[in-house]
Amino acid sequence: MRIAALDIGGTSIKSGIWTGDLPKEVKEQNTEAKLGGAHVMEQAKRILHSYGSFDAIGISTAGQVDSVNGMIRYANENIPGYTGMKIRDIMEKEFSVPVAVENDVNAAAIGESRFGAGRDMEHFLCITYGTGVGGAVVLNRSIYRGSCFSAGEFGGILIHPEDRRKGEPFSGCYEKYASATALVARGKKLDENLDSGRKIFERIKESKVQEQVDQWIDEIVCGLISLIHIFNPSGIVLGGGVMAQRYILEQVQEKVKNQIMPSFCQLKICQAQLGNQAGLLGAASLAAEALERQQRSVLEKDF
Secondary structure, three states: OOEEEEOOOOOOOEEEEEOOOOEEEEEEEOOHHHHHHHHHHHHHHHEEEEEEEEEEEEEEOOOEOOOOOEEEEOOOOOOOOOOOOOOHHHHHHOOOOEEEEHHHHHHHHHHHHHOOOOOOOOOOOEEEEOOOOOEEEEEOOOOOOOOOOOOOOOOOOOHHHHEEEEEOOOOEHHHHHHHHHHHHHHHHHHHOOOOOOOHHHHHHOOOHHHHHHHHHHHHHHHHHHHHHHHHOOOEEEEEEEHHHHHHHHHHHHHHHHOOOHHHOOOEEEEEEHHHHHHHHHHHHHHHHHHHHHHHHHHHHHHO
């Protein structure tokens, strides 16, 4: 079994070939997202053709994804014209193999569930902190997608109602305060040179810098407390490049434990293990399932 996998983000498209182990022949190319959804699809085709033959395609992508029909239900203007894109139909027509399409955070959660930090957890939440805050809900080792494939929009939790503004759906919401973008905004208020998470943590021993980081961690914890009490998960897997900082994980673990009901304290909070390969692995795993369904269908017809 040879599965081609893509992870389409607003900045880059990661790709690789999966045969049941870690992805091989991994590449990363610019998405050129501003040129629009149709251009992104042509980019994706070119990348896939570069891998020669394969048995199925798994695609992890930004945007709200109708995983049943393999299409984009909604995408913001990071990729203009992406809303409504029928990715599965486009790729099946081009390559004549089964195609599975999933939202990028859901795909990463599937990857972590089967190959990473969530291997031993039946029910967990996967939350990524980057430009925004993305989320996925894993129940009984399967993704809960909601009534219209949009469950897990944790970035939309209202945590500062005093900052709510009419016509701005995410004003006062979690991702405005807990994302890596929010951390960088705090850093730049102190010093314009603190324009990345890496630079901020290089200066974490400075009291004013640490104070801003600690206040940002408090915002992360505020959202987690609500999610823990709502879902009562086995664990929470924290993803995003900024979460590689050990200080964040230790502070989150300590602060959450001190602020949730004691009966919830069996919860495991851990760092994602698969890094930028989580989406590829999740997408590839879904594509393998699609291939197996197709093969079963053929066998059933033969009988």
